[in-house]
Amino acid sequence: MFPNLWIIGVIKNIPKQNSGNGQYTANKLRPITLLSVMGKILEKLVIERVFYHMNLRNMLKGTQYGF
Numbered sequence: 001m002f003p004n005l006w007i008i009g010v011i012k013n014i015p016k017q018n019s020g021n022g023q024y025t026a027n028k029l030r031p032i033t034l035l036s037v038m039g040k041i042l043e044k045l046v047i048e049r050v051f052y053h054m055n056l057r058n059m060l061k062g063t064q065y066g067f
Contacts, residue, residue, distance in 0.1 A: 006039035 013029040 008037045009033040
């Protein structure tokens with residue numbers, strides 16, 4: 001459904017605050033995943049369409065999320 005370039009993420013390691021003297025070990029790094037902007041936009045559009053067609057917008061509160 002999505003082009004492969006839109007669903008592939010790039011993992012970057014960011015040092016945690018107060019991580020010490022510059023020697024980074026696995027427990028001193030925080031991994032984040034950078035996703036494609038086009039993939040995020042398309043995903044939001046699909047979610048909006050699904051909510052519209054299923055009429056879920058009225059059933060869910062603005063602060064309620066499903067995981």
